[in-house]
Amino acid sequence: MNTLKDQAAENLIAVRRNVPLIHNITNFVVMNVTANALLAIGASPMMAHAPEEAAALADLAGALVLNIGTLTREWVPTMILAGQAAATRGKPVVFDPVGAGTTRFRTDTARKILKEAAVKIVRGNASEVHALSDVESDSFPGGKGVDAVHSMEAVLPGAMRLADRTGVTLAVTGPIDVVTDGFRQVRVANGHPLMQRVTGTGCTASALIAAFAAVDSDAFTAAATALAVFGLAGEMAAAGANGPGSFMVNLMDVLYAMTPEAVRIGVRIEEA
Template sequence: MDNQRAAEVLANVRSSNPLIHNITNLVVTNFTANGLLALGASPVMAYAKEEVADMARIAGSLVLNMGTLDEQVVQSMLIAGKSAAAHQVPMVFDPVGAGATPYRTETARSLMKELPITVIRGNAAEIANVIGEDWSIKGVDAAVGSESDVAALARKAAQSLGSVTAITGKDDYVSDGKVTYKVSNGTPLLTKVTGTGCLLSAVIGAFLAVEKDAISAAVSALAYYGVAAEKAVEVTGNDNPGSFQIEFLNQLHRTGGEAVRQQASVQRVE
């Protein structure tokens, strides 16, 4: 996996304009849709259990995000996920807040058990709690662990869940249980804008829609996303989260293959 490959997958997203079906949380719906449009994908937000199976069937990928959770949302996720599985549509799962409450933890574990999730993306605490590891969480934010701990967690989670696992934070780690990559792009300002993690999961879905190799899709998405964030902060500075949010959308649109080739920081870790 190298920067050239990431640039190629980005180009494929833009030439294909894949339809990304999102069942996501109420806080981030608008930002997620705008981010996908800026990238060059086509978002749809469909939640009703009466239509989610049909929407998932025709989508390039399905993104499930349990940020604002209730029983109706869970049922829609299950219906959509089973339809996606039946039609070979890849799925991304974002277990927002797993570990914060028993309901969230149990729901995340149940969805992972019921559905053949292609990529799971979350912070270290969320991923750890999905697989039953002890890792503290406050609200939906993870406590900090060492780099080796996070890399090992990504590898263990991928082996346990049978899904490519992306753990995002100061550095991002992506593993399929055998191979693990570290992506070191981005800016701390991403943590000051709500929905940037949720949008990232949707962007992974867009890359997954055009790239069958799930680990290549996830690493490529993380690299592109981090480079766009770096370019945005170059414009706005480090102390302007409101301006950064808008400029980040601009840079998701403007960041192309050449920037990814030059700026992406991807390395394989053991």
């Protein structure tokens, strides 16, 4: 799909030209890595979770990331406040429902944020998206914490219905990523298994989607192209890595050095 390859390259160029401020209300584990990845791709990160400045940051930011990785009850009102403040100003809100489906607390909170925080894009693994879309069954599979226990194929029909009903773009990541807005659907084949062996790659993907959505008004193409560019960076980083430690170092170097040409050649986005 030539169009999305070109769009991926254009989005990378636009991020570097506009240097959008990305406001992150995110988890403690990945704050540093996410900020560094945003800097490496060319955006400007701000990690801030005080309710007093949510509206002021919505004025300045190009996009907002909400991430519940180290969720506590106290942060939820600020997430909703920040989401609404961003949406009122036309800034896209990317939601990462880390661990939804693992505990009732996470699932309930994730559903609440999805309903009340003016979310435009959700990025999660198959189990997390399933927990948001399968509101009837209300099953809690538990499983391996924040890792997916559902197959992509099993959760896609529910995800399509959720996207169709809510207008939210869903970016479901796994060995092959699927992005859908309920009408369109693509598969992103970029990526590398080492991305699963370091913490925070899913969260970083969400942050990069926000950076692309800050410069691309189509949430669907922003999400698909960001995942492709990040997956491509993962492939390139793995090439010279001896394990997860050197992989993470390379990943930041590769995001920084990524060129539009490499993107046009390397991204693999296929119509589903």
